[in-house]
Amino acid sequence: MRHLRVPSAETQHWLEICRNRGWLQSGAGVLSLENGKKGIPLSIRAPQESDSQWNGNSIFMADGIIKGPEHxxxxxxxxxxxxxxxxxxxxxxxxxxxxxxxxxxxxxxxxxxxxxxxxxxxxxxxxxxxxxxxxxxxxxxxxxxxxxxxxxxxxITQIRENGVLISTDPTKVYFSARLSKEREDNLSSAKELRKKLSRPLRVCDPYAGVGPSLASLLREQNLVSECYAGDLNPDAFDLLQDNIHSFISKSDVPLTTLSVKNIDARKWVEEQGCIDKIDFLLVNLPHHSLEHLPDLLPLMSKDSISVIRGWAIIDRESLMSQEENISSMIKQTGGEVKSVTCSEVKGFSSSKIFMRFESWQKFH
Ligand SMILES: C[S@@+](CC[C@H](N)C(=O)[O-])C[C@H]1O[C@@H](n2cnc3c(N)ncnc32)[C@H](O)[C@@H]1O
CATH class of the missing domain: 3.30.300.110 (Met-10+ protein-like domains)
Structure with a gap:
């Protein structure tokens, strides 16, 4: 293939000329030559070396670097x-x-x-x-x-997230790879809570889907002592059950309880031994999280600090009032609020946003 030999600093200039005039060989790459020169691959439509348009640059024959399509x-x-x-x-x-x-x-x-x-x-x-x-x-x-x-x-396919394989079936269950940063932040908050409590946590993820949030929490050594997880979608529940066993790390502190159920999240309060227990709760049903929250609060542990992280789709202009809204739900259930933060994760529509909330509280 013919190539135009040009000084390296002029490569972009000559590439542009060749591209605009149809002289550039598509699918072929620029060659790096000795003495800081470059070789631009030429199409059969490019003129001969003697043409004055080349400004005296020489043309040589070389095997081209054939690039595959880029798109x-x-x-x-x-x-x-x-x-x-x-x-x-x-x-x-x-x-x-x-x-x-x-x-x-x-x-x-x-x-x-x-x-x-x-x-x-x-x-x-x-x-x-x-x-x-x-x-x-x-x-x-x-x-x-x-x-x-x-x-x-x-x-059915497998997703690798933070070094863990998660099986999913996008035709049957919800999964969002885009929220992996949120899951990393779940882990940071859970570790901070463990530090405050000086013990592993009792964790509940009642809208777990196929379990991506649990993947990061359960993989962490000595972070979780009890795990309560569920999903109302029977297909998600089946995949969650299979996935969850592969997430569990070999900790010094073993997982003493693993309870995985195909139930409505609001029914966890009716499960024996679940009330007044949970240190770390995830509320991930964005269209209904705030509506369901009061039904989940009785799960939270008493007399020690606990954390709730949730996601909700809300009217953009209501963001400012959500911290107060969540605080008052917690207070109504006998909680002493330490902090509530609500932040926009991403836009959802012209008038709505996807918000994350995180609350730290102590129930009495
Ligand atoms: C937004 S997805 C979150 C899934 C998972 N936590 C994740 O991050 O990929 C919400 C999940 O809640 C489940 N779900 C819907 N209504 C529910 C309910 N009332 N109780 C429990 N799970 C429910 C859905 O099947 C879905 O898997």
């Missing part, structure tokens, strides 16, 4: 790219080896071709599914498989 859309037929260029999806989500993509109505019929292109480009992706929105009581996504590597269309 999955480069695997699509060029006529299709031209037809759908304004609707080409520019983002997607990956859970394990499953890629989930939202397709505009206009390009849905091209879903299988788009999915094949994505599989060609992304070696770690096995299955591509179209995301047709959230459905049902458990807000699970309606996913339509579009293409699979080696025809393996299983929707």
């Amino acid at each position: 999955w859309s480069e695997h699509l037929p060029s006529e299709l790219v031209e037809e759908i260029k304004d609707e080409i999806p520019n983002s997607y989500e990956i859970q394990g080896d499953i890629l989930i993509v939202k397709l505009e109505e206009k390009i849905r019929k091209h879903g299988p071709v788009i999915a094949e292109a994505m599989i060609k480009q992304l070696p770690s992706v096995r299955l591509v599914c179209a995301d047709n929105g959230v459905t049902g009581e458990f807000r699970v996504r309606d996913l339509q498989p579009l293409a699979a590597r080696a025809n393996d269309i299983s929707t």
Whole structure:
């Protein structure tokens, strides 16, 4: 392949000229040469060395560095790219080896071709599914498989988070990889509470899904002495049961109680031995967390400090009043509030936000 030899400092300048004039060989990379020079790969449309447009730079023959396509859309037929260029999806989500993509109505019929292109480009992706929105009581996504590597269309996959493998099935249960930072912060708060109490914690995650929050808590040595976890979605419960055993660390202080149930979170108060017990509670049902909170407070331990971390979708303008709102729920259940902080994690819609709250209190 012909290459244009240019001084290194002029590489960008000549790349731009070649690109604009159709002289750049696509799919090939720039060569690094001796004496600080670079070799720009030329297409067959580029003029001969004698052409004055090269400003005296020489042309030489060399094997080019062939780069693969940089974007999955480069695997699509060029006529299709031209037809759908304004609707080409520019983002997607990956859970394990499953890629989930939202397709505009206009390009849905091209879903299988788009999915094949994505599989060609992304070696770690096995299955591509179209995301047709959230459905049902458990807000699970309606996913339509579009293409699979080696025809393996299983929707069960494993996600690695903070060194732990978590099995999930995005067609049946909720999981958000984007909230992994929140889970890291759960761990920091739990460690701080352990320090204050000078003992491992009794933890409850009643909306556990497949258990990502428990993965980080249970993996930490000597952090959890008792664990109460559940989910109302039977599919999430099945996966949670399988996952949770793989999370448990070999601590000096063993886990004395592990209770995993397929129940409504508000029913934990009816479970024997759960009331007045929990040091660290997670409340993760964002559309209803604040509504459910009063029903969960009787679970909290008495006469020692405890922590609640939760997430809620609220009206943007109500953020300022949420600390007071949560404080008053705690006080009404006999709690002495040490601190409540409410912060925006991300926007949810034009008028709503996704908020995290963390409260430290002592119930009497
Ligand atoms: C937002 S997800 C959180 C899942 C998990 N904690 C995570 O971070 O991935 C909420 C979970 O609560 C479950 N759920 C919905 N209503 C419930 C209820 N009344 N009681 C217990 N779990 C419920 C859903 O099935 C879902 O798995």
